Amino acid sequence: MNSDPDFDIYHPTPLLIVISGPSGAGKDTVVQLMKERGLPFHFVVTATTRPKRPNEINGKDYFFVSKEEFARMIEQNELIEYAIVYGDYKGIPKSQVREALASGKDVVMRVDVQGAETVRKLAGDALLIFITTENGEELERRLRERRTETLDELALRIATARKELKRVEAFDYVVFNCDDRQDETVDLIEAIINAEHHRVKPRKVTL
């Protein structure tokens, strides 16, 4: 910007942006809208051991890896976080995030609340955004509307969401995602990211 060190006070540092929140808050839709806006972020691609479906593209939808490869990544501590989902493994490779940040790009990842807390432990300076609905009734309504679950499963999901809401304190920002104003949600997330790039003390993520 300027060769005079007195005036060289701005160092844009790429951010590690974590979009999280309780089940039913609309995390996937929000991240999808961010992608559609063509924002200049690297959106993290998850690695999984489940078989590729015909319509999926390796490296775009997921990185499809063998169980042996996934086991190696766990052992060598190469994953930011991982979980077992319906018997298959899913996880976020550190290398991918590291490379994107090194290239100067902000990195966006969508993880559940527990995963966000894991990211915080690993990278204290990550930017954690908690997405939720405006109130509890709305969250319950959305969980009910999925209709893919038994009543027991629904009760479990609601109880989990309630627990997840209590963990907002571990986050930096809270954003309310209303069904009919999802564009405002994304506007606000953009504003937060823009503001964060102008912090005097930048967040410095190392993995």
Place this chain on the structure above:
Amino acid sequence: MNSDPDFDIYHPTPLLIVISGPSGAGKDTVVQLMKERGLPFHFVVTATTRPKRPNEINGKDYFFVSKEEFARMIEQNELIEYAIVYGDYKGIPKSQVREALASGKDVVMRVDVQGAETVRKLAGDALLIFITTENGEELERRLRERRTETLDELALRIATARKELKRVEAFDYVVFNCDDRQDETVDLIEAIINAEHHRVKPRKVTL
């Protein structure tokens, strides 16, 4: 928002927003543009002992007070900060800021760098935004263009600006104000304020 305490996680807290930066950065213009946008802020009115000019309105341009009254405010610790400008006193009454915050309004004040540091000491949770030009040449050019000063005075102003730039570390955000993109400056300040209202840990200012 919601009667269920589990879901009651958002408490919008009014902000004390300090717009500051070196001489020549364009603080006045930026605050003027904020006013013109009709943003719902309380813009602080400074108290001064200098005589009212015909075109000025008491309570809008300044609060015009006597030297006795000003002395009383200093003594009773009723000013956030004050300074002597060309033999007259100027200062910001605490009561005004306190009342605006109590009514739930964000408060905006424009002060010099030293004044901003005083505000920080008094209200650690104030939101301090440092406005500057994109580089040093630009700042010098603007100071030169004022043409109201002798060469000695100009040299003094440039040296002061250089010193003021080094105090950016005391601020929360830094915003570059380009001559031909001042609307972007105000957009960014709005984004910062919007983001700050969604922090999980709100800034709580008491005066």
